[in-house]
Amino acid sequence: MSAEKKSLRRFLLTYLFSTLLLIGIGEWFYYKSAVREIYDKQFNYVLNELKLAIPQGMFGLRFYDNKSDINITVYKRGMLVYGKNVKLNNKECWIDKGVIYCRNELPRRWGKIEFVGYKKFDFSPVDNLRKQILLSNVFILIFLIIIAYVLGKMFLKPVRDTIKNLENFIRDATHEMNTPISVILTNIEMLKMKKIESKEIQRIESSAKRLEKIFKDLTFVRLNHNRKKEIISVNLKDIINERVEMCKTFIENKKIKIIKECEDFVVKADREDINRLIDNLLSNAVKYSPQDETVHLSIKNGVFCISNRGEIKNLNKITEKFYRENKNEGGFGLGLYIVKKICENYGYKLDIKNEKGFVKISVKFK
């Protein structure tokens, strides 16, 4: 499911980014030309008003009844004769500090007369334009997101269906394994209770236990998120003893010696989680240790430590889901991933390192 969400998000982002970029470029040009237009309009207005006003003030160079809303300044041969002094420019129209200036020259025999009309530039049309663009952008964005979402869902539907089918299949498969495994394990228990023991039964038992472990790991990875946790006090020492007892045949087959130095230590956790944690660490240690070697187990001051001879080449990737360093050994590459998940869940500190030819894994329960 998360893979599906990821691809949906990626699709959405790419789509939105490219479309917005395109629309943005278009809008930029539109904005530029619209602003240009607003300027031109105001320039033209000032110029027209100036031209209209000129005949009035022609003779006295005074504009006593200037009814227009523009201000006028007049220069005669470069000398100020009317109005406020303005900074001249050799263009016909220009803008300076938010004020529009327009100039009209009348060449005369005694020298040129320059009329300059000026007016504060009215920014409100530009503001309005910006507001309009912003508003339409919001609508476009909403529209785009909806379209992208619908498209994404449409494109991803086949993928989603496949994933769903696969999930259902795995769920049904694990579910169907439930009862047969129960029957095998309970009946082995019955045989032991009746003191019927033989090598064959022992082999069946160890294989059934392995099957059970694989089954539990699989269900853990697939269903951990909606499993109801039953938080109780568990003594790690008891669990370790129990788990070692469970793996006995496996350990004996590899001729591995287990050295335990365990103190009593009680943690509050779901029993099944602690079982998974210890089980995986223990079976990994036994699995990856060479034959005729020793596996050390200890609990001291709330730190569980397990070490076996060997080396992990890629320490960074070792806790990743489905990562398997040694493809010769069986497995799914889930063991340490599960351990990591449980540690994260409860806030235990997990430490994995190579030390003098040993792999040392410690879990700090706190």
Add this chain to the structure above:
Amino acid sequence: MKRKILIVEDDVSLNETVKEFLEFNGFETVSVCEGDSAVNIAYEENFDVILLDVKLPGMKGFDVAKEIRSFSDTPIIFITSLDGEKDVEKGFLSGGDDYIRKPFSLKELKLRIDAVLRRLYSNREKVDLGDGFEFDVKNNELLKDNKPVHLKTKVAKLLNLFIKHRGEVLSKDKIFAEIYNYEETPNEASLRTFVKTLRNILGNDKIQTIKDIGYKFVG
């Protein structure tokens, strides 16, 4: 007297294994494979504990539990699978007392059954009845100075019922429903005899008669 357990599990092999295990451990068992027959048999006979698989053909385990709850308060332990955990809450809501996840070990099953039974008697292994009398919860026996006292089946059932509902008034109907099976005809005169027997053993003041209603155990 042996504790009686109803096993409701549709997988025949598992059903048989659990049955055999519980009988091996001194329980009396009845096993069925279907939901509706479970409801019927729980109606006809009295059980101490019901083991109920959640996934049954036909009727769902939770519905079976609900139906059983409508006429009986026998403890129910659900057998669920690891992947049905969301259902656990639903299970408790429908009247379950505990649950056990498949695949389980028989040892664990036994522990859960014992725990549920103990809970019926306020979590005690033995209930002190005074004058050297004790009731052993695990074996469902009356002890006098640690020696078992023999009781007839119906009297033992009555005592068991009284201890479970200490200090509560028990109506005659309730007592009849608990100590008689479906096919037996309840009889007020014999109930009086059973009560008298118990009074003779434990002392007259232990069982009060509530006129026209029933009895109250105050031991």
